[in-house]
């Protein structure tokens with residue numbers, strides 16, 4: 001599998017686009033054909049620019065990302081450009097949402113291809129007469145955590161936003177600091193950019209629920225917009241982490257969306273009980289697990305389901321029965337384990353398929369009457 005990370009590892013520090021603390025314009029080759037995108041490393045120039053936009057009556061949609069952009073991110077930016085005259089994209093790999101043993105250093109950083117994708121989209125938007133990708137905010141960690149170095153331990157020292165009990169459920173059980181980091185960095189971004197609207201992907205459903213709760217509880221003056229999950233043609237949800245999957249693991253990873261589809265099908269056929277819905281999803285996971293177990297080490301892929309959940313869409317509490325008119329969210333996480341034995345010439349992913357890759361996905365079971 002061609003690796004985006006291998007193609008473009010340069011960080012914004014080395015790519016020559018930054019010349020000082022003020023916001024600058026980035027436009028690569030063919031710059032005459034492009035609308036330039038402002039790039040900000042620091043808060044004061046961004047704020048000044050934002051203030052000017054406000055005075056000009058422009059609306060700003062913010063798309064927070066950690067870079068390594070793919071079509072899922074691009075869909076968010078496109079939606080933001082549909083609904084706002086200016087789009088800000090933030091690219092920041094936030095250390096506080098990674099646990100101390102997680103893959104912060106290995107997280108893909110693909111500045112050049114990220115900017116290329118944004119410029120390409122910007123050209124499309126221009127021809128469609130849509131909003132502009134106006135600014136990319138790519139702060140340093142010192143900018144985002146100005147007083148204390150970011151702390152990913154528990155309980156951790158620093159200024160954090162915690163949204164409980166939501167943050168302790170599902171993903172939070174395996175990744176106890178994750179949503180504290182996410183909520184904290186989003187609060188900072190919302191305070192810095194002051195966007196009219198913020199855009200998040202349905203793929204990370206718990207994140208969407210937590211951000212909506214944060215905005216409500218802290219009276220953030222912004223509207224949270226959710227964009228549907230972008231998928232590969234076989235159903236795998238797009239993720240920056242997919243590039244760690246070589247061909248063998250990539251093929252088996254489809255089990256995640258297949259399991260959710262099976263659970264959804266059971267709901268659409270009229271089943272409402274947790275047991276009925278989850279049984280079909282578990283069946284898909286278990287069958288794939290057994291099929292893989294029967295293969296030799298050179299052919300098989302091991303994976304471990306972390307959770308399979310049927311939960312209320314706003315509290316994320318597990319539900320036994322989906323009541324009429326309520327709906328639920330069916331979500332799952334699996335860990336794709338490292339390959340036990342590789343074959344010569346095998347198409348490997350970033351990290352040589354030696355890292356465990358945790359994948360998440362979900363489907364919304366929309367409210368229906370029986």
Ligand code: AMP
Nearest residue numbers: 065066067072200201203204229230238
């Ligand atoms: P990340 O860079 O992974 O932190 O993601 C930034 C934003 O993109 C988050 O709101 C994610 O939910 C969203 N996102 C990531 N993958 C997808 C996808 N496959 N479809 C839609 N949104 C996505």
